[in-house]
Amino acid sequence: MLTTTLAQVRAHAGRVLASCLAIVIAVGFVVATLCLNASSRASVLDAVGAQYRGSAVVLSETGDRAEGAPDPLAAAATAVAALPGVRATALDRTTPVQLRLPGRSGSSFAVATGLADDPGLRWQRVSAGRLPTGPDEIAVSERTGAGVGTVVTLTPEDLGEVDAVPPAPREVRVVGVVDLRGDPRAGVTGQVFASDADLTTWGAATADLLRVAAAPGADVAALRDAVTAAVPAAEVLTGDEAAAQAAAAFTGDAANLTSVLLVFGAVAVLVAALVIANTFAVLVAQRTRELALLRCVGATSGQVARSVLAEAAVVGVLASAAGVGAGVGLAAAVSALVSRTTSPIPLGAVVVPASAVAVGLVLGTAVTVLAALAPARGATRVAPLAALRPVQPPPVRSRAGALRLALGLVVLVPSAVALVVLSRAGMLTAAVGAGALSFLGVLLLARRLVPAAVSVAGLLVRPLGGVPARLAQGNALRNPRRTAATATALLIGVTLTSAMVVGAASTRATATQALVAGYPTDVVVEGADAVPTDVQGRIAAVPGVAGTSPVTTGEVSGPRETTAGAQGVEASAAGVVRSQQRSPLPRDGEAVLSVSAADTFGVADGGTLPLTGSAGTQELRVRVAPDSEQFLVLTAADLRRLDGAAAVTVVWVRLADAGDRAQERAVDAVTDVVTDSLPSSSVSGVVAERSSYDQLLRTFLLVVTGLLGVAVVIALLGVGNTLALSVVERRQESGLLRALGLTRGQLRAQLAWEALLVAGVAAVLGVVLGSGYGLAGTAAVLSAEAPVVLALPWAQLAGIVAVAAGAGVLASVLPARRAARTSPVAAIAG
């Protein structure tokens, strides 16, 4: 049977090409993720662990040390040096310093580290110059910005030790630049390296680490045990252990990223599995007569099934191998790209772990074979007699899976209800479970849902597309299982993408509302003294300013002999603040108090507050605003009646609802006006905060959409593949249609409509489902943080539908060309 199988693979190479591509993409994605993770780990280990290079054993201090006690590591150094198998020891001291480069007005923070005396324990590699050899010579990291030969001013930080003489600045010469590439810490602060003696001079009294180099031939493990026995108070690790531990602290983020990427990889693999299952189902259907002939000449049903599985295995192995290659190539491309930019995750040379290769090969092959299981089982049901019957048109309707329908409903309905309830309650983990379960229900129901939706969509497009659209509708429905499987693959990607899009939009709306409630005023100009009316006018005249409202401030005293500052707002403030949710504006005769103000004055909501100022006394109705951070707010008129000296010292500014950039420009212009006329005043605004939040969400969305794009691309390959296989199957029909007068263009249009129906239905269903999941997810994640605002970004959702449907039509181009090339005679001849 194996020869027959291999012959099948060769003969149908074109037909399984799409499955191969699906596997190549999915496996490539997973392998690239694993390789990038390994590369990143290796780079970090290499860079962060660099300081343990050459160290056989590393000692660090444990626990707190009593003040004034001697440095335990220094004492240990002497003891350890005497142990057999120890060649040299080095005490690593560090101390913070300030560096001032010539020509710079400010100084910058850096960490100074002492160099080991023993060359074998000096891990620092210089990219320029040399390491310091004498006093007041330093080597620096690139981050400091100093070059070889520069003389810089180094000021040891005052460590605040009692009785210590404040350290004096000193001139030191940069003799070398140390290469710290790949070390995530290198970008944060500058590093200075100097002799151990200098470090001691600069105030580094104690050492952080004691590193030990082993004599040639000494056993590292034995040495570690000996050191542990000699210095029980210290933590003792081998150099390799210490390097791994240090690296682990920095790769936590990378590990998170890897698991997120692998989730997207899993989605891609799942979608690929659907495409493969569909391909093999179609191949088996098309090969019914061949398989029946095999049964006629004596093949058992088991042999037939095994031949289908063997074919899947061959395809799986070949495609997985290609996928591994593609993945490694992708990882290399990404790391080449990243290494040219500054990235929070360091990437050096690409590392291809054997596990990534193995995972890729096993995963791809296993998924292919698993996906082919159901079609292989279908192949066993081919009766030998089928070989003798004339070719029959494929059944128009397959049997409805009542069990599947029932199971789908049983899974979907309760989990959907649970999803709504749990997400409203903000129970994230449970809601995610319910969401996943409900999606499983949707996938089970897809075989019923998709054909029904295609049927309805077909009715809608028939007036537009005429006969080709009518034929497309009929063709899309003639094999509901195949159509459903094709659409489901696309449905998954589109659902996840729209869930992310809706989630991001809702998060943005929620965050914006929370920001507005917390900071209801776009820009606050706060003068040290009164803000003159002409300056208020100039602020109001700044382009991009929609409105201003002056705020009067004064001093009043109330019950319990409390004197407090009060704000007086004008009626115009109502048009300037964006939200009164937390800080409501008072009416005349009313005082809005924060909770702490109410406590201070000893009044409650609805009561009266007698206030006295330099100009008079007044009783005001108390309104307590529980979320307000403003102590006491009155109307400006009331405040002036109380405090004769009250003056406008604050101006609230509302900006026009233009883009972030325009608003930032307006803030800059307001700042210019204010610093120009009132140098001691301050300008604050939340525009920058809002836009940085938006930027973050946009980036997140872009990345996620790109990752899900992999799954969508695989699904679209599936659409094209199913069409291509259907074209082969319907060769006779296409011929008949051409004989009856269907033009080539109409035949192509027919396939385009079919693709549009399948992809469009999948896209619309996916967007509807995804919107639901996005809204539920936002509610579940954010309801604990803030009142959730749900938002549906209609334009983006419409864009997703348009792109998916359009790409579906694009996927029909090649199969349609092939169909149109068929001559009518060849088709009738069969």
Place this chain on the structure above:
Amino acid sequence: MPEPHPTRTAPPPRRPAEAAVSAVALTKTYGRGDAAVTALDAVDVTFDRAAFTAIMGPSGSGKSTLMHCLAGLDTATSGQVFLGGTALTALRDRELTVLRRDRIGFVFQSFNLLPVLDAQENVLLPLQLAGRRPDEQWLRDVVARLGLGDRLHHRPHELSGGQQQRVAVARALLPRPDVVFADEPTGNLDSRSGAEVLGLLRGSVREFGQTVVMVTHDPVAASYADRVVLLADGRVAGEISAPTTDDVVDALRTLGV
């Protein structure tokens, strides 16, 4: 309705004005060099209007190839084909397609109907492709004549072989084409259903004045025709007017079948 006479430099030897379809020195070869097979060897033949003509011949005689070329399904290697006054050999694919749609009806041996359309949709398909509305009275007449009234909304797989062929005949007749080509229309039918379909084809000629050209290798089927054209080795080998089954069997025997 006679077509306007096209202007040509060399008039064909025979092209009677009454001919619905004619072939002039029609040659069709497949393959090249040593492997070349001549399916049609300079065939000259005409088919009269409002007549039922059968093309007969042994397997490999070229009868199907002849029909494909006459119907604009296949292109000739050399020679010419006229549908009325239109030279098919001068047409490009799109023009040929439109010509088939508007002026030719087809009944094939098997796989005549689109499985996704019901009987009525199949019948109306050529008209819909042309964007034309059916003549309601004519549609009722044809459907009634073919006894399809209660089967119009069945899908092909719900119909018997004979019913499927009757739907195909209705589809071929509905646009009132210049000619209906039938390729072994009874090949897959039992004798009773076959007789029914042949009776319908002959009826369409007698009652509606339809031109029908049928390819068959069944002498009984050929006996329904007004005239039989015999083909052997890609050449016209004779013809029989008002044939009986016995005439046809005798004629075929002389051709060495």
